Amino acid sequence: MNAALRNRLLAIAASAVLASGTAYVASQQPSAEVVLAMELGSHFESSGRHIGTPYVDHLGKGQPLTVCNGITGPGVEAGRYYTREDCHRMELPRYREAEKQAKNRLRYWDTYNAWVRASFIDMVFNLGPGALDGTTIQRLANAGDLAGACAQMPRWVYGTVSGQRTRLPGLEARRDATRELCAEWGKDGHFSAGLLVP
Template identity: 60%
Template structure:
C-alpha cells in the first residue's frame, strides 16, 4: 500500500509491539529513526515474499494447478501469518485434499485476530485484508472470471 514507507512505527497490536516498516517488515534490519525509501522497502520485502512463495510451493501439493490470483493469495497468507500457521491450517488441509478453491479460500477469512491488551481481539484491518485475500483466491481463481483474459495474455 505504501502507507508505511518512511519511518518505522511501533506495531502496538503486534506480539511484542515490534518496530515495523514497509509492509510488515520487522526484525534487526528495522532501525528506529531511519527513513526507508520505496527501494529500501523492496529490498527488505522481496526476500520475504520469495521465501513465502517457496514455502507455498512446498506446502500446497496442487500448487501448479492454481492460477496467479490463487497463488498470490496463498503467498500473502504465508507472508503475513507465517509458514507454520498456514501449514497447520484447515485451509491447507482442504486444498491438499483436492477440495475446490471455492471451498477452502473462504478459510482465509478466519485469520482476523490479534492480541490487544493481552486479549485475542478481532481486528477490523485484518478483517478487510482477509476479505480481499479470500475474494482474490475464490473469485479471481475461477475459470470464466474476467481476470482470465489477462492471464491468457501472459
Template identity: 65%
Template sequence: MKEGIRKRLVETALAIAFGAAGGVATYFAAQQPSDAVILAMELGSYYESSGRHIGTPYVDRLGKGQPLSVCNGVTGPEVAAGRTYSREDCKRLELARYIEAERLARAGLKHWDTYNVWVRVSLIDMVYNLGPSVLDGTTLVRLGNSGNLVGMCEQMPRWVHGTANGQSVVLPGLQDRRATTRELCVEWGRDGHFSAGLITEAQP
C-alpha cells in the same frame, strides 16, 4: 472487494501481461520475481500502509509482541530503530520476504502448480501477512492438499485476529484483507482475469 484494490490488481496484471510492469519487475530483474509475487506485493502494499511507512520504523501496536515495523509490514532483525528506510530499501526488504512466502506456500501445498496466479497471490499474501504458521497443519492446508480448492479458500476469513492490549481481537483491517484474498482464491481463482500468466477473461 473494494474498488481501489480491484483496480490496482487488474492494472498491475495488465502491465505484467503486456510487458509494462515497472517497479518490482524492473528494479529486481535479476531476481525474476514471479507474476504472483508482484501482484501479492501490490495487494500487501494496499493493506499494509500504501507507502505511509517508508521512512522511520514504528511500533506495530496491533502486532503480536508489538514489533518494530517499517515499509509494508516488514519486521525482524533488519528493522533498526532510528534508521531511515528509502523506497528502494523497502522494495528490497519486502521482495525477499514475498519470495520466501511464495517458497513456503509452494512447499506446503502439493497442488500449487495447478493453481492460477490469483490463488497463488491469495496464499502468498496469507503467508506474508500471518507468517508460516498458517501452513503448519492448519485446516486450510489440509483442505488444499486434499484437492478441495474452494474449501481451502473459505478458510481464509477465519484468520482475522490480532493482538490489542494483550488480547486477541478481530481486526476490521484483517477482515477486509481476508475478504479480498477469499474472493481472489474462490472467484478469480476459478473464473479469473488472469490464468497461467495470461489474461483469459476481462471481467468488470
C-alpha cells in the same frame, strides 16, 4: 474488494502479460503472483504511509519495530529513514520466501492460477513462515478442495489488543480480498478470466 485495489491488481496483471513477451532473465524477476501479493501487502499494511521511519506496531506480537509494508525483525533500525527502494529490497526476499513456503505446503500449487497463488503468498507473508502448517486451509487444499480452502481465509482475522484476542477490521478486509482472489479470480465467467493463467 474495493475498486482501487481491484484496479491496481488488474493493472499489474496487464503489465505482466505485456512483459511476458519481452526478453529478460526470468529468475531475476519476481513471479506475477509475488508482485500481486506485494500489492496486496502494500494496500493492507500501509498504502505507503510507513515508508520512512520505523514505528512500533501495537497490534503485532511483541509490538515489534516495523517499517515499510509490515517488515519487522533484523534490518529494521530505529531512527533510520527507509526509502521506497530500501523497502522493496527488504520486502521482495520475504515475499519470495512466502511463495516458497506456500508452494512447499500446497500439493496442487502448480495447478493454481496466479490470483490463487497470490492469495496464499499474502497469507504466509502476513502470518509468517509455517502459517499454513496443520491448518484446515492446508488440509482442504491438499485434498483437492480449493473452494473449501479459500472459504477458510476469513477465519484468520484475529490479533491481540490489550491482551485480548480481537477481530481486527484491517485483517477482515485483507482476508475478504484474499478469499475473493482465491475463490473467484481467473475462473470462467469472471472479469479476470484469461489473465495470468498458470
